[in-house]
Amino acid sequence: xxxxxxxxxxxxxxxxxxxxxxLYRILPPDTLTIVANTGDDFEHLGLSxxxxxxxxxxxxxGQSNAELxxxxxxxxxTFMGALxxxxxxxxxxxxxxxxxxxxxxxxxxxAGESLSAITDDFRRRFGIAVRLLPMSDDKVRTRLDTDxxxxxxxxxxxxxxxxxxxxxxxxxxxxxxxxxxxxxxxLADPRLHAVVICxxxxxxxxxxxxxxxxxxxxxxxxxxxxxxxxxxxxGKAVKGPTAKMMEELGLPVDAASVGCHYRDFxxxxxxxxxxxxxxxxxxxxxxxxxTLMATLQDREALARTVLAAADRIRR
Amino acid sequence: xxxxxxxxxxxxxxxxxxxxxxLYRILPPDTLTIVANTGDDFEHLGLSxxxxxxxxxxxxxGQSNAELxxxxxxxxxTFMGALxxxxxxxxxxxxxxxxxxxxxxxxxxxAGESLSAITDDFRRRFGIAVRLLPMSDDKVRTRLDTDxxxxxxxxxxxxxxxxxxxxxxxxxxxxxxxxxxxxxxxLADPRLHAVVICxxxxxxxxxxxxxxxxxxxxxxxxxxxxxxxxxxxxGKAVKGPTAKMMEELGLPVDAASVGCHYRDFxxxxxxxxxxxxxxxxxxxxxxxxxTLMATLQDREALARTVLAAADRIRR
Numbered sequence: 001x002x003x004x005x006x007x008x009x010x011x012x013x014x015x016x017x018x019x020x021x022x023l024y025r026i027l028p029p030d031t032l033t034i035v036a037n038t039g040d041d042f043e044h045l046g047l048s049x050x051x052x053x054x055x056x057x058x059x060x061x062g063q064s065n066a067e068l069x070x071x072x073x074x075x076x077x078t079f080m081g082a083l084x085x086x087x088x089x090x091x092x093x094x095x096x097x098x099x100x101x102x103x104x105x106x107x108x109x110x111a112g113e114s115l116s117a118i119t120d121d122f123r124r125r126f127g128i129a130v131r132l133l134p135m136s137d138d139k140v141r142t143r144l145d146t147d148x149x150x151x152x153x154x155x156x157x158x159x160x161x162x163x164x165x166x167x168x169x170x171x172x173x174x175x176x177x178x179x180x181x182x183x184x185x186x187l188a189d190p191r192l193h194a195v196v197i198c199x200x201x202x203x204x205x206x207x208x209x210x211x212x213x214x215x216x217x218x219x220x221x222x223x224x225x226x227x228x229x230x231x232x233x234x235g236k237a238v239k240g241p242t243a244k245m246m247e248e249l250g251l252p253v254d255a256a257s258v259g260c261h262y263r264d265f266x267x268x269x270x271x272x273x274x275x276x277x278x279x280x281x282x283x284x285x286x287x288x289x290x291t292l293m294a295t296l297q298d299r300e301a302l303a304r305t306v307l308a309a310a311d312r313i314r315r
Numbered sequence: 316x317x318x319x320x321x322x323x324x325x326x327x328x329x330x331x332x333x334x335x336x337x338l339y340r341i342l343p344p345d346t347l348t349i350v351a352n353t354g355d356d357f358e359h360l361g362l363s364x365x366x367x368x369x370x371x372x373x374x375x376x377g378q379s380n381a382e383l384x385x386x387x388x389x390x391x392x393t394f395m396g397a398l399x400x401x402x403x404x405x406x407x408x409x410x411x412x413x414x415x416x417x418x419x420x421x422x423x424x425x426a427g428e429s430l431s432a433i434t435d436d437f438r439r440r441f442g443i444a445v446r447l448l449p450m451s452d453d454k455v456r457t458r459l460d461t462d463x464x465x466x467x468x469x470x471x472x473x474x475x476x477x478x479x480x481x482x483x484x485x486x487x488x489x490x491x492x493x494x495x496x497x498x499x500x501x502l503a504d505p506r507l508h509a510v511v512i513c514x515x516x517x518x519x520x521x522x523x524x525x526x527x528x529x530x531x532x533x534x535x536x537x538x539x540x541x542x543x544x545x546x547x548x549x550g551k552a553v554k555g556p557t558a559k560m561m562e563e564l565g566l567p568v569d570a571a572s573v574g575c576h577y578r579d580f581x582x583x584x585x586x587x588x589x590x591x592x593x594x595x596x597x598x599x600x601x602x603x604x605x606t607l608m609a610t611l612q613d614r615e616a617l618a619r620t621v622l623a624a625a626d627r628i629r630r
Contacts, residue, residue, distance in 0.1 A: 097394065
């Protein structure tokens, strides 16, 4: 019964959350720990916003907005309309329901609670049975060195729609950030079944997690297999700027590049079956599988593929 | 053309705002200055909320919620529903559109702008042509000594629905608060036509304004007539706890009590025509008039009555 053993998943927002949802649906409750990237977190309009945590909360609870591809379902936009009339900043779209998450998080942070304690309470109130952890309770902020200067992540990502060319990424605060203790405990658990790197953007969703001191080393030393799923299918990103960034960073725009990015700790790379040349370009065990997750069934099937593949690996 | 001379109105929330709207509609633009009570202001969920200023903004711009009697028209409540599911505090109802006012005000206060500068900009963005001033840029907070202990204003007013019995009121911060300079300038203007005390609750809407050092004296010395309109009609408050508070404070529950409350600076008291015995109980010029403002026409008619009465008074 390998599936009753604990599983640890590292995830960014939308793409990663799809596989996280698949894992959540096929694993017994309390088996799964999901570690969320917080490099995207920022303060806006006086509110503390954690986009990847929120995407995971909304996705795992079945309350994500399928039409938009981000935010909450049954959302309204009265706040945004009123803010615009007051001359407020509206480049970051905040739905009325989404706003409750930010206002309440901000209030509780100001009252001295940790991001992880708040996230755990929110997770429970959303009716989600997995453990959902921010990678750290310390601030790590992704900044991009671009042809338009050094930009904060959301300035680059949302306000400028990823248009500037990226030269380099920095994770401010990572030098002194400590991983969440439960994250380290999960990695050290001798019963751990697998570490799953979800199909998120490696540079802006997974690298901030890996930038925390000791993390890459902990992944190398972990006794459980580490399995990553490619976010690149047929030379394109399913969503977001992954492919564009790879090109700007001078990397071949293909699935193999992402596997290569993780090669110091990775045991198995899962690429899409439409990318059969991935294995030849990687000095790593590679599995081809259908990785596009259009439906809920796709998510569950990919989660099963990942765990079954991990079963066949002994470190 | 007395109506082109400046008029100064002191107002609280809903009741006062009705007469303020009547004055706004009959006076030439730039003639009217409205001073809003800020004793009700409070911090809630990390937001700086100024209920009386907001009621004036929404009322004067024609965007108040007629069905509710407070808040904004065409309001949605998605935020509140989501906040409740997160276990947040929901006793103070914040509509999605209303929230924009609080979030943007809070952001701008934190950035170092004054409440009056923000209010003036909001007023302009709401398309309101009068000058709308907070009574002070300094914090004054109404607190109530009650049979349930000392309570912050909104705790008493909203959370406990005015149920505790009031013994005494305090205006924290008033000792050191300075009136807004334009408020003092308006009072000292030799062309001033009238000072209008709107039909607001005298204890919680007008007294905080009067608690600012020098204010009662300035009203006594002002060369223009000071005219107050009764918020009590037929021994009852049109809205809110005015009558209940009068009883608890040991005052006769009638229109005359309110006139008496202002007697040190008042030149004329306007009571409702259904309260003909008011004059007999007051050592003050008293005018009886229809004061219930059910319609927009009522508001304009009462505003005309007030200004015409002021015309007949020479201090």
